[in-house]
Amino acid sequence: MKKDDLFQALHEDGLLLLANCWDGGSARLAQAAGAQALATSSAAVAWSHGHADGSHLPVELLLATARGIGRVSDLPLTVDIEDGYSDDPAQVAALVRELIGVGVVGINIEDGGGPVELLCRKIAAVRAAAAGTRLYINARTDVYLRGLAPAGERVSETIRRAALYRDAGASGLFVPGVSDEADIGALAGAIGMPLNVMALPQLPAPARLRELGVRRLSAGSATGEAAYAAAHEAIVAFLGSGAVAARSLGYGAINALMVA
Structure with missing residues (x-):
C-alpha cells in the first residue's frame, strides 16, 4: 500500500497515536518503539534549530x-x-508541493487567531496543489486552545469551523485543548471527518477516546519538552558538579538505533 493510502487508512477506525518527533534521531526512536506513522511537532522542530515556535522557523529548515x-x-x-508560514495561499501551496516532493503524505495547518476564511483559502490552495496524491490535510482549530469562543459555545463554534474547513478540502480536524468527554463526543459525532485531539493530563484514556469516536491522538510538543527537560537537567548537573546523568539509554543502545 502506498504511504498516502496507508496514512488515510490509519484514520478510518481505531485510534492512531502519534508521538511527535523533530529530527531523524527522534524519528528512529519512534519507529523502534512501534509507531505506525510519524508526525512532527512544530515547536520541537523549531527548538531543535534554535528558533522559537510560532512560524519563526525558516522554511528551508522545515524542508x-x-x-x-x-x-x-x-x-x-x-x-x-503551523499557519503555512505565509498569509498568501499560493505560497503555502508552493511549500506543500515541496513537502510532497520529499515524501510527506500529511500536513497540519492551523487557524490560530487568524480569520477562518483565510485558512479556508489556504486549505483549498493546498488541496489543488496536491492533486494526484491523497495528502491528508489536518486542519487545526484553536477554539479551545486559545479560548476563541466562550466556554458554552466552543462545541458549536468548532463544528461551524469544521464544516468550512471540510468543504475547503480538509481531511480531518485537530482540536488541541479539548478534554471534556461530552465535548469530545459531540465533536466526533458532528464534524464529518476524523477527530484529532492532543494529549493532556486530564484527557480520557485512549480506550475511552476510541469509544468517543476520536481517531487520532497527538503528543504535540510533550515529547520534545521531555527531551529538553532531560538534556537541561543533565547539562546543569554536569556544569555544577562534573557528574554525568545517571539516567541514560546508553551510548551503545542509542548508536545502534541510528544505524538500523
Missing part, C-alpha cells in the same frame, strides 16, 4: 527536517506547517 526524517524512516510522515 531539511522532512528530508532528514524521510532518509531514516519509511513510515508515513505528516508535517506540522
Whole structure:
C-alpha cells in the first residue's frame, strides 16, 4: 500500500497515536518503539534549530527536517506547517508541493487567531496543489486552545469551523485543548471527518477516546519538552558538579538505533 493510502487508512477506525518527533534521531526512536506513522511537532522542530515556535522557523529548515526524517524512516510522515508560514495561499501551496516532493503524505495547518476564511483559502490552495496524491490535510482549530469562543459555545463554534474547513478540502480536524468527554463526543459525532485531539493530563484514556469516536491522538510538543527537560537537567548537573546523568539509554543502545 502506498504511504498516502496507508496514512488515510490509519484514520478510518481505531485510534492512531502519534508521538511527535523533530529530527531523524527522534524519528528512529519512534519507529523502534512501534509507531505506525510519524508526525512532527512544530515547536520541537523549531527548538531543535534554535528558533522559537510560532512560524519563526525558516522554511528551508522545515524542508531539511522532512528530508532528514524521510532518509531514516519509511513510515508515513505528516508535517506540522503551523499557519503555512505565509498569509498568501499560493505560497503555502508552493511549500506543500515541496513537502510532497520529499515524501510527506500529511500536513497540519492551523487557524490560530487568524480569520477562518483565510485558512479556508489556504486549505483549498493546498488541496489543488496536491492533486494526484491523497495528502491528508489536518486542519487545526484553536477554539479551545486559545479560548476563541466562550466556554458554552466552543462545541458549536468548532463544528461551524469544521464544516468550512471540510468543504475547503480538509481531511480531518485537530482540536488541541479539548478534554471534556461530552465535548469530545459531540465533536466526533458532528464534524464529518476524523477527530484529532492532543494529549493532556486530564484527557480520557485512549480506550475511552476510541469509544468517543476520536481517531487520532497527538503528543504535540510533550515529547520534545521531555527531551529538553532531560538534556537541561543533565547539562546543569554536569556544569555544577562534573557528574554525568545517571539516567541514560546508553551510548551503545542509542548508536545502534541510528544505524538500523
